[in-house]
Amino acid sequence: MSLLELRDLSVTYAGDVPAVRGVSLSVAPGEVLGVAGESGCGKSTITNAVLRLLPKSATVGGSVLLDGEDVHGMSFGRLRAVRWATASIVFQGALHSLNAVRTIGRQIAEPILLHEPKTSRKAADLRVGELLEQVGLPARRARDYPHQLSGGQRQRVMIALALACRPRLVIADEPTTALDVMVQAQVLQLLSGLVKDLGLALVLISHDLSVLGTTCDRVAVMYAGKVVEEGPASVVFDDSRHPYSGALAGAFPRVGDPRFRYAPAGLAGDPPYPGDLPAGCPFHPRCPVAFDRCSEAEVELLDVGAGRRAACLRAGEAS
Amino acid sequence: MRGYVLKKVGWSIGTLLFVVVFNFFLFRLLPGDPIGLYTRGRNMSPDQLIRLRQQLNRPIGEQFITYLSNPFASTINSTRFNRPVWEIIGERVWPTVLLVGTAVLVAALAGVWLGIRSGWRRGSRFDRVTTGTTNTLYAMPEFWVGMMLIMWLPFFPSGGINSVGVTGFLPTVVDTAWHLVLPVTALAIVYLAEYTSIMRASLVDELRQDYLTLARAKGLREDLVRRRHAVPNALLPTMTLIFLNLGFVIGGAITVEYVFSWPGLGLLTAEALRGPDIPLLQAVFLLFSLGVIVFTLLADLLYAVLDPRVSTQ
Amino acid sequence: MSALAARGVHVRFGAARAVDGVDLEIGSGEIVALVGESGCGKSSLARALLGLVRPVRGTVECADRPLDYRRLKEFRRHVQLVLQDPSGSLNPRHTVYEAVAEGLRIHKVPGDERELVAAALSKAGLRPPERFFLRYPHELSGGQRQRVVIAGALVLEPDVLVADEPVSSLDASVRGEILALLLRLRTELGLSLLVVTHDLGLAWNIADRVAVMYLGRIVETGDTARVLTSPRHPYTKALLSVVPEIARQDPIVLKGEAPDPSRIPAGCRFRPRCPAYAAGLPAELAERCEKETLPVLPADRGHHAACVLP
């Protein structure tokens, strides 16, 4: 059974801005799901929808099933019990997500003491030390404040924090953005190791399809609030069926591949604003292979074999 | 941390020097005869006049050096009271501390509470009413508030610190407290407006921060998010600002003390004005400036203690 | 002939030796990528080449003549800048027209301002240009803004463009178009280009030559194809190994983060993080790593690496 299941999830922000328009995804324990997309595609909205952290003005449709239970139907008490204990989040921008005037140790211990009230202060401190060591930081850093750490170390703290209550699902929202390539590699290595060791389910959200291609089992590519392609990570990256996934993959070229030498691949135009989507397939104005039917109606995800789905009329013809 | 403290202390010393020098020249480099300024409207004995003339006729550099050697030991008497100025000031310090201290305490507690409530529920009815009220209170001259209070609450004493004929410790305390009610109210109303808006603004600032989303995601109840994260963090700048304000607050007490004939430094300033009693004004001005410098330093140090971003640097 | 060159350039900020001796040449019509992690000094080097910071030692040469800091204004017509964040590089209160015309007005360029602005916008791919004249930056998309910035540089008809992370804050699908534009400017206008980036893929996409920078020095330089397919310096090897890719060798993930440029280690500056040194070297080589200060790499077209290993 899947640990997290989104069923036709839709989220509309105030002012009739549809950020997510019917997304269905699922993750099983021990599985890594990648969600790729550009700014405004709705990927971060999904993160917040899973733990019901959206602003009150947002309207939510469909359902978010966590362990089979609908998050948006829970009582507040139940919701608070589920938050962090079943699923936790590695937020992007570690500097701003940490409270600047509390030590890291106290911030990590906070959810432990909250969800396991019988834990003694001392046991909690011990656990904080373990968690820090698990993410590759010495236990004594618990006494430090966020500003005393480097960007990479803060990201590790965010991961330790996410693991505090032994959740079964972790959502990492752009965990490596703004980090240097080498530190990015360190963080990705750490996350993959944790999935293997702890049997976690991990949802990895990124704008960089190449990162997801190497780290994830499956990848879903989002555009304008919808999943446009889904399938095993390596094939989506290598042999995409939706022209948008192809363009995303091409934006991070393979070094050494002569096809990309002096040939930067990109798309004309810009990603659409969620409040003002083009008619038909929202991608058709930028699509290099669009034809007249593309502007008529939106295309649903179609099965294109081997556990793959793509929302493109020409998905069958590719390669 | 050490560097920070040293820097702040150094800055305070520099500022003190500036104020001392400024104070000297402000009064000396005026147009007209200094003797006239110092004696304007006063009857002085020829003896006093001669002494004053001796002092003021020395070269300005020499006067400056004498002054610098101990700026707080004015060699010139108050023209109004004909006594050394610092002696008079010494008698007037405590009433002001009592009045301003009480007013600030009341206003700070109430202001912080109001600020938290209205900032947390931004845009609510409570917030709109509070903001409207604080804006209005802020627009009121504190002495006018005092005059209105005297006019409409005549059963409270309208002036002084004690009634005639009250003796004994407890009766005096009660009587003083009774006299305190109106002036404290007048002052506190105006400070309240300021503190409320400071607290509200810094809480609203915190509410934008991402770490509150993280706190909610951890499963914290809303009131815990507020009590544990938002409010302590917002109190940090508020506390500092309140402390910083303390120095200026004393200056603001001038008109209220004047209206209520409260025998403190403010009333003394107002008395020194009618004359004007230049030596006394000069001394009072120096004291007020010193107060601001000291409280600014204390505010900076308090901030360093409260905010680990400074203390662990 | 070189369009722009650094000769033994040192840049300091207080105790930090941001650029610690660099020779680099950008030939006429050449695209050079300067690659490194944040804090390696690549942006400081770029600013020194633009005359925005003055090197404490060494010289900057423009068209083989040393840069005269008293006549910077003239130099600015030859070398122009494109910054990372297009939303920040445009004044929010200026229209597109004003932003592009700014350079013309500063230099009092003769001719029809309107035509020159229109021509620059077209060259940067904003057509028809008149449609963009009166737009404000916030009404444009990220890609369009970056084109406006490029147009603002092109309007002065420079010989060299220095682009600091020109696409890293753009949406992934828009990047390719901007890079393609830069390539086209080279072929159509013969522009030379120095691209500062952390992204080896970008270098592979457009650069003729690549220079890899670490802690204030260039540690490997040469033809892009050669450096990126058969790297010689252990740092370049590590950087290449962590580029996310399918089916590649095991990643060499270096420990720690970019070190502090105010405390550059003696000997080889990469030694504390060097996987080759950590794996154990013959005593003679290891000693050279610890003691020997390697020479500054020459600015010629050959493939060089600042490493004692063969």
Added chain:
Amino acid sequence: MTAIAWQRRRATASRFWADFRSHRSALVGLGILLFFGLVAVFASVLADPAGLDVTKATAPAHAAPSGDHWLGTDQNGRSVLTLLIHGTRVSLIVGLAATAIAIVIGTVIGIMAGFYGGWARSTLMGLTDWFLVIPFLPLAIVMATVLGASLLNIIIVIGVTSWPGTARLVCAQTLSVRERPYMERARALGGGDWHQMTRHILPNVMPLVLAHVVLTVSVAILSETTLSFLGLGDPTRPSWGYILDNAYGTGAMSNGEWWFVLPPGLCVVAVVLAFTLVGRALEAVLNPRLREGS
């Protein structure tokens, strides 16, 4: 093209007005200011200035409001309403003129300090901090005593004691604008200091200053009232503070002469509050940090 440019400017102005109008309290403030502005301009038409002359006052002193004197009379038999109407003029003139002085000094010092940095900034901001430390009211009292009581002196006193706040704000804003990438771009384009300051810094600092100006006016008016109340105002130009001074001096409160105490205070509150409301709304409209999105 100029036609289109004008059209754009008009569009910007109308968007600004629409934003501003959405703050209802600001419209109320604007209405109050308009009212007092008209009173100040037409003061002599509304009330004969001869009524200010003590020697020409014929009505009984301390008279309660009546058909002749809607707001009663003062200790000299002058109509309180006449004093109020002419006081409006003084309060507004002092408030606006003192603010103008403070803003000019503050903006020049703030931009210089923020733009040049280093030695210039340390000196200028050090000076500003020093002036910020001197408690405002005592300094104003001392200066007013020293300079003597006249309208011009009051303006100068309030003006030169109010600039440090503006300088601080402008300096901070200049510093933040200076770090924006478009400043580096302007330098790379070859723009000199003057170009950078006038074309980039000033336009980006001005909106914030504008909101601050309005708030400074309200503080200046309060200061004028306080100084006049302490007897430091110009005795030949009665202001609201002057009326209150007279009321206090002649024991109006204990005699229950509410018409002598209440109206001048209410006028001060109304004008100061109006400026505050307009200033806050301007701040919200012009300061993008307080704005959602965009």
